[in-house]
Amino acid sequence: MxxxxxxxxxxxxxxxxxxxxxxxxxxxxxxxxxxxxxxxxxxxxxxxxxxxxxxxxxxxxxxxxxxxxxxxxxxxxxxxxxxxxxxxxxxxxxxxxxxxxxxxxxxxxxxxxxxxxxxxxxxxxxxxxxxxxxxxxxxxxxxxxxxxxxxxxxxxxxxxxxxxxxxxxxxxxFRPVPPEQGREWLAARGVEGDLDAALAASGGAPLAALAMLEEAGLARLEGLVDELAALAARRADPLRTAAAWAERAAPALLADLRRVVADLVRLGAGGEGRRLYLPGRASDLQKTADHINLQKLFHFLDEVNRLERQLVNNLNPQMLTEKLVNDWLSLTRPEKR
Ligand SMILES: [Zn+2]
Incomplete structure (x- = not known):
């Protein structure tokens, strides 16, 4: 205690x-x-x-x-x-x-x-x-x-x-904090970086945004956008991606994945005007979303949510990430586009 x-x-x-x-x-x-x-x-x-x-x-x-x-x-x-x-x-x-x-x-x-x-x-x-x-x-x-x-x-x-x-x-x-209030608080602390992007990516949680800015979390989140796009286009080695993801703490990986997939769902459903976690990457995300069946994307988001709600620390990280990569690959299979 x-x-x-x-x-x-x-x-x-x-x-x-x-x-x-x-x-x-x-x-x-x-x-x-x-x-x-x-x-x-x-x-x-x-x-x-x-x-x-x-x-x-x-x-x-x-x-x-x-x-x-x-x-x-x-x-x-x-x-x-x-x-x-x-x-x-x-x-x-x-x-x-x-x-x-x-x-x-x-x-x-x-x-x-x-x-x-x-x-x-x-x-x-x-x-x-x-x-x-x-x-x-x-x-x-x-x-x-x-x-x-x-x-x-x-x-x-x-x-x-x-x-x-x-x-x-x-x-x-407590509710998500309005962007203006979050930005003011971060700025008053002398935090540097893209405050608006971090606040959006954290879903209106200034302490999470602060951690993100201090620990390069935003770069990791944006990296995930690129990794998912590369897998979907069959430009990346799935096993290598799964191994890289397995190096990360499972709860943080799943939280990042949930944000990116939630943005894909919003964009896939034609919700450009709605608030995204990664508004700066909207056009890249849109390109990926355009090639995926929305229904299947919803199922994938459900699965990520389900895994996140379990206490995932007991799962074998390699098995978890290989499953996620495989699910993503079957979701983005070229002949189904
Ligand atoms: Zn006192």
Whole structure:
């Protein structure tokens, strides 16, 4: 159980303001729900929101509106990840499940009296990583909340959570961030590169756009456009492409593939005017889309979505990418054009 990087946790993100104000009002009125589900697309800062809220709940500043103050002892402890009443429940490694042992530890701690603040806060991130046994164990705690214990569940994929858990959480929803607001935030941080392209490619998720700009993610995504076109035109060696894809983390590869194929579907369906992930590559994408049966393209997108929704880390990467390349080749078979 450890907190993520906390250096910037207290800096409010501008697109969180409305949700923050609503929760602050409820907190001050003393009717904050026991369990919150903080949901929305990946890369809009949901975990940061949870961290800031958790910090506000343990902060001891006398003015509730000023919490988290960032200056009191509780805030220092929270920011260094050692506050005795603030617990993070996370997978041992990203992409792995949260197991029942972690929830048993949570239940034990929830039963203790609080150390300092009178509030005990648990952040479960990502909550959709809970395996079935862990989710069932958590459900019992949600059904019988102990006084002064607060559960903050964070998820980009709430559809993966059991309905029984969803029904016991009050939802705090985040939407894709408007391009103007995302651009302003990135520019204020002195980020260089094609901000608009990164924001579009991230689907309106500024933190994901930032990571993309810092880690050459945009180039990888555009490379995928070229690789798919080369495979479709039978200009690339399928095994070599599959091997190159297998070098990448499967979730990132599938997320990139989903974006490119979603753009192909939009363009294939004649939706030029609609928002694309890769607007700068629209004409290249259109050329590829023109040669593919739209129905089959939809099926391929469904398959990519299905694979992405599974926990794909357990799949053999080589088998996964060879399957994807083969599916793509059969979709783009020349005689079917
Ligand atoms: Zn404080």
């Amino acid at each position: 450890s907190a993520p990087d906390v250096a910037e946790a207290l800096e409010p993100l501008p697109w969180h303001a409305a949700q923050w104000q609503r929760l602050t009002a409820r907190r001050q009125a003393g009717n904050l729900p026991h369990a919150l589900l903080i949901a929305g697309p990946a890369g809009v800062g949901k975990t940061r929101f949870a961290q800031r809220l958790a910090n506000a709940l343990v902060c001891t500043h006398e003015d509730p509106a000023a919490r988290p103050c960032g200056a009191c002892q509780a805030c220092h402890l929270a920011q260094t990840g050692v506050h005795p009443d603030l617990f993070w429940v996370t997978p041992e490694e990203p992409g792995r499940p949260i197991r029942i042992d972690a929830i048993r530890e949570l239940i034990e701690r929830a039963a203790l009296t609080t150390q300092a603040s009178g509030e005990r806060v648990f952040v479960i991130a990502p909550a959709d990583a809970l395996n079935r046994a862990a989710a069932n164990a958590l459900l019992k705690t949600l059904e019988e909340p102990t006084e002064a214990s607060r559960m903050l569940l964070v998820s980009s994929a709430p559809y993966r959570l059991p309905a029984t858990i969803l029904s016991r959480c009050q939802r705090v929803s």
